Amino acid sequence: MNQPFPPDFVSYVEQDAHLGTNLLEALNTTSPVSIRKNPVKHIPVLQGEVPVQWCENAFFLDERPVFTLNPLFHAGTFYPQEAGSMLLDYVFRTIELPQQPVVLDLCAAPGGKSTLIASFLNGNGLLVANEVINQRAKVLKENISKWGYANTIVTNNDPSDFTRVTALFDVIVVDAPCSGEGMFRKDEQARGEWSPENVNLCAGRQKRIVADVWDSLREGGYLIYSTCTFNPHENEENIRWMEENLGAEYVHIPAPFDFVQGRNETGIYGIPGRTQTEGFFIAVLRKTGEREKTVTLSKNANKGLIKLKDTSFLKSWLRMEQTQCFAWNETILAIPAEWEHEYRIIQDNLHIIKWGIVVGENARKGLIPDHDLLMCHTLRVNYPEIELEEQHALHYLHGDTFQLTETAPNGFVQVKFQNEPLGWIKNIGNRFNNLYPKEYRIRMRVD
Numbered sequence: 001m002n003q004p005f006p007p008d009f010v011s012y013v014e015q016d017a018h019l020g021t022n023l024l025e026a027l028n029t030t031s032p033v034s035i036r037k038n039p040v041k042h043i044p045v046l047q048g049e050v051p052v053q054w055c056e057n058a059f060f061l062d063e064r065p066v067f068t069l070n071p072l073f074h075a076g077t078f079y080p081q082e083a084g085s086m087l088l089d090y091v092f093r094t095i096e097l098p099q100q101p102v103v104l105d106l107c108a109a110p111g112g113k114s115t116l117i118a119s120f121l122n123g124n125g126l127l128v129a130n131e132v133i134n135q136r137a138k139v140l141k142e143n144i145s146k147w148g149y150a151n152t153i154v155t156n157n158d159p160s161d162f163t164r165v166t167a168l169f170d171v172i173v174v175d176a177p178c179s180g181e182g183m184f185r186k187d188e189q190a191r192g193e194w195s196p197e198n199v200n201l202c203a204g205r206q207k208r209i210v211a212d213v214w215d216s217l218r219e220g221g222y223l224i225y226s227t228c229t230f231n232p233h234e235n236e237e238n239i240r241w242m243e244e245n246l247g248a249e250y251v252h253i254p255a256p257f258d259f260v261q262g263r264n265e266t267g268i269y270g271i272p273g274r275t276q277t278e279g280f281f282i283a284v285l286r287k288t289g290e291r292e293k294t295v296t297l298s299k300n301a302n303k304g305l306i307k308l309k310d311t312s313f314l315k316s317w318l319r320m321e322q323t324q325c326f327a328w329n330e331t332i333l334a335i336p337a338e339w340e341h342e343y344r345i346i347q348d349n350l351h352i353i354k355w356g357i358v359v360g361e362n363a364r365k366g367l368i369p370d371h372d373l374l375m376c377h378t379l380r381v382n383y384p385e386i387e388l389e390e391q392h393a394l395h396y397l398h399g400d401t402f403q404l405t406e407t408a409p410n411g412f413v414q415v416k417f418q419n420e421p422l423g424w425i426k427n428i429g430n431r432f433n434n435l436y437p438k439e440y441r442i443r444m445r446v447d
């Protein structure tokens, strides 16, 4: 039995011609299931795939599998993502960007849009994925790590902290916390949390969030604003507010496929019943001419972050071309050399929780390689390896140890499933230490 919709929600939807006649009915049907694949990793084929037309490498599935029990999910080969929100890929492909854009995904956890942007950039430019809520930022960090790109930084900051980094970004994505009317389809509890007062509260918070980051957008840069809600207060009215109060210029993008233009032709909606989505709104604004301030590094900037001059001890661990390695205490970090200045600016002004790629810990007996390094397709090299069959792969991801069926040299060995790295073990002859990070381990029963 479906939990009823809040009466105020029903009456606004029924009076709003823009939303069509069958939204309420569609919100009581099962949500479509969709995934986006990571084209730089082993590409799994899942059951019943039908391409999502508006996003590269994305597919609808005919039912929802238990993703946790697919080892390739933990290897970052695909990401379950709501199909409507994948319209971001289409938007990125439509706007005119510099060759090497610097992109901020401000409200990024758990990382659906950030991994999409990382795939779009495909190693070009730089992505800063930020999340204000600490626990959610950890999930974001895990998903970014598994997606495998070095040109990424994860930060854990409030939007207001970004006033310290003026004119740094070519694109800012604000996937704003919202009243979540699109969630009514998947999460019936969301229906109980909705109220007109909460809509107003959300609309006010969204304005504050955008105003806080506006100065960190470069002249000519784009602000991409999105929500998963249908009401005009959090969508079209906020876009109008940004035009009037921030001097933002609205950028019209024609609605593709089954998407529809917003009220007064503002933004684009995916509306259940018309589009295969739970619900999504997206609009693009551009920053026109304004005096730009440049961010300068403070005198004590990046104290403690030491650029490594001699990296010969790392040669057998990672590809060194176009990479700059740093030591932060005993931790070795690798970042694309061309972005060193931006990394330093961000380090100086914001709270970084993941820098490029963590290579490992420089211990007395040599490097202890990090999981992050193994996930990075551009930096990792050939290490000793063992291929696991599915049940062993799941036990490995669960944090278990077991008798290996293949032999491998003693020391650090990568374990793979269908030739895709899952993580490290330390092989010590007749047994091994499972080095799969504790915080990533599967908690459900695997047999």
Ligand SMILES: C[S@@+](CC[C@H](N)C(=O)[O-])C[C@H]1O[C@@H](n2cnc3c(N)ncnc32)[C@H](O)[C@@H]1O
Pocket (backbone or CB within 6 Å): 106, 107, 108, 109, 110, 111, 112, 113, 114, 131, 132, 133, 136, 158, 159, 175, 176, 177, 178, 205, 209
């Ligand atoms: C719609 S969700 C983001 C989903 C994410 N972009 C994705 O695609 O996976 C909105 C995010 O905003 C964060 N958030 C909540 N309050 C916020 C605030 N006041 N300022 C910035 N972000 C906030 C939430 O923690 C949440 O992670």
